[in-house]
Amino acid sequence: MSALDELYQQVIIEHNRKPRNFRVIENATYVAEGFNPICGDHFHIYIVVGDDGCIEDVAFDGKGCAISKASASMMTQALIGKSEIEARQLFAEFNSLAKGDLDPDKDDNTLGKLAVFSGIWKFPARVKCAVLAWHTATSALDEVDIVSTE
C-alpha cells in the first residue's frame, strides 16, 4: 500500500463523505467545542450518558478535513454503549495509535475498526487532525468547554 493509500483508506474516505452521527443533540449531558486554529477545523461533540452510566448517544457537527471528520465519525460509533471508563481507555489507545506507540496487530487493544488510523503517525502534520475529536470528547467528559489542538 502506498503511504497515500494508507492515509486515505476507503473507510476514511467513506466516513468523510457520509459522516455518521453528524447532528446536534439538544440537552446532551456533555458538550465541548474543539478547534484547530492552524487548519480551521472546528467541531462540537455531544455526549449523552444514561442512568446506568453508559454512553447512550454521541454526535458531532462542524467542519474539518477528511481525516478529522472520519475520525470524529468513527469515534461516535465506537463510543455508544461504552462506560465512561471504557471510553477513556479507548481515548488513551487511540492517542497511542495516532502517535505510533501502539501497534494494533501486536498490542492488546479495544480499537476494532479504528485501527485504520494506524498509518497516521507517518504524517506528523496530520496527527492533530486525527486526534481533534478525541481530545474534544475527553474534555467534554472532563467538563472543559473548549479545547484546541496546536
Next chain:
Amino acid sequence: MSTTIEQMNRVSFDADRIRADFPAATRTVHDGRRLVYLDNAATTLKPRVVVDALAEHMLLGASNVHRGLHYLSERATEAYEAARDSVCDFIHAAAREEIVFTNGTTAAINLVAHSFGSLLGEGDEIVVSQMEHHSNIVPWQLLCERRGCVLRVAPIDKNGELILDAYRDMLSDRTRLVSMVYVSNSLGTVNPIEEIIAGAHAVGAKVLVDAAQAVATRAIDVQALDCDFLAFSAHKLFGPTGVGVLYGKQVHLEAMPPFLGGGDMIASVRFEKTEYNRLPYKFEAGTGNIGGVIALKPAIDYVSAIGFDAIQAHEQDLLTYATDVLRGHEGLRLIGTAREKAAIVSFLVGEVHAHDVGSILDQEGVAIRAGHHCTQPVMEFFEVPATARASFSIYNTREDVDALSLAVRKVEELFE
C-alpha cells in the same frame, strides 16, 4: 556568478540554469520523487552563493560588528555595512541611514508600531486592508490597546482587490498611518500602491508598505513610491531567515524614539542620561544576525543580475499558464482573481479540505502551502477555512505547473 547569469539572460530566461544554482530545487523527496517546490510565498529556496557567504562568515569570520579592533571584526563590519549599501541601492533609498536591519518583516512592522506608534494618541487612526498578513494587523491592534488609537480596515471585493473608493472614504485628518501590503501572500493581488500612498499623503498620513511578497517579484524604488516606511524579509528574497529590513525616511526615523534599548544603539550611557547612537544604529540594539545580513548581499546580487524585467515576464507566464491549467479542472475554485497578480494561486478542489489537498500533493512531490496563510480575515471574507496555495519563483517551469495539475487530478480521483 553574476556574469554567467547576465550572459544567459541576454539569450532568454533559463529556469533550468537557475535551478542548478539552488541545490534544494534539484533534490528529491519521498524516496525519489522530484521536488516541485511551489511554496515560495512562504520562503524561497537559497542559491549556493548565499549559503556560501553565510558559511564563510560562520567558519572564517564569526566576529561581532562595530566593536572589535581586530582583523576579523573589521572584515565582518565591512561586509555587514556593504550589505546595507546593497539594500540601499536595491530599493533606491536616498541614504544608507534609512536602512535598518531587523529580524524580519514582522519585526520591522513591530518596530514602527512601537516607535512611531508611541507618537500617536487617543482617536488617531491607522488604516490597513482586509487582505493583510497577521503581522500587519496584530501590532496595530496592540498599539490601539496601548494608546487608544483606532484601527480601520479597507475592504476588498470578491476578486480580492482593494476597493479603492472605500479606502479613500476612510481617510481623514485623523488618519496618521496607512499600513498596507504591496502584494498579498494569500490572494496574489498586487495593490495599486502608488494610489494608496497618494491618498494617504493627501490627508497628511504616513504610509508603511509591507513588501514581504513584493521584494522578489518587482523592482522597488522607495523614492519613486514616496512611501514613508517599507518592510521586507530576506528569506523571501533567496536570503537567510531571521533577517529583515525596515526602510524609513530619515526625517521620520530621526523623530522616532528607539524601540529596543541595549548595546550598539547608544552613543554614551550614564545613569543620569543616555545618548542614542545615530541612524540607523539607533534602531539596531544588540548583536543582530550578522551572518544573515552578510548573506543578504549575494541574494540581492543574484536577483539583480537576472533583472526584474526577466523575472516578471517569467513569473507572469507561469501565472497565466497555471491559472489556465487549474481553471481546466472542473470544480476547482480560484480564490483571488485580481486583474493584477503576482505568481501566487490560491485554490480549493471541490469540497476537499485544503489540508487533504496539501498532504496528497506532498506525496506526489509537490510542495504547496495549505491553511489560512496568516490571513484569517481573507479566509473569513471568502467563507473558507483554508486554501491550497501554489506560489512560483524563478526556478519554476511550466513542467512544475503540469506536475501540480497531475497531483490535483490525484486529489480528484481519491475524493471522486
